[in-house]
Amino acid sequence: MADDKITINRPLVGIIALACLGIAGYLYWLAPQDLFAQQDIATGAFMRVGLLMLAFWLALPTKNRDAAWANLPPWLFVAVIVTIVLFATRPKIAIPLMLFFGILGFVLRPRNKKRRPPRY
Template sequence: MNTASDQNRPQVNRLLVGIIAILCLIAGAIISLNYPEESFWGGSFVRVGLLMAAFWYAAPTKGRAAAWANVSPWMIVGVAALLLLIVRRPRILIPFGVALFVLGFIVPKLLGKPRKQ
């Protein structure tokens, strides 16, 4: 059942967003490789292409909801806090990386559980 808010919501043309992302990345690569003195334009196209690729990835499709539909507010707060901590104290990456390695690779092998791929 369509409500009034669903009808007012703009439709995302996922194909067009993907094409724009690819074209921006290609333009950025061509400009950066062939015209190094124009690094401002090459870098700008690459940044826009990466941002558009993120929008393309997060856009909803017919088979699934948007990528952020099931993200809890606590996850957003946790990621923001982690990013702030990393920016303020970059050395935290070393123990954080070691902890992720241990939890992701060592513990499953010790418990005998196969990793999902």
């Protein structure tokens, strides 16, 4: 049973995401407010599940591309978890840190390999 390969149906995940987001949109904008008692809860639940399925659909592998997490180093996973915990415990440092890392990423980005030919 360990040798069985599980196939992931990427189009079905996308359809589920669109259906959940569509139902959430209908409940939020078009349905009457007194349709049922827990309408706000159902709207929020469909929205969250739809967004989660959409993120999962984006991360799944395609025929031409590996999964989004296939080539990530383990330290990056740990850094993301630590960052989420840090922002959850101290949200006031989130904006300065994002600005700092944005500027740092802009400065340290890879340069274009194309260079102009020398002038004579």
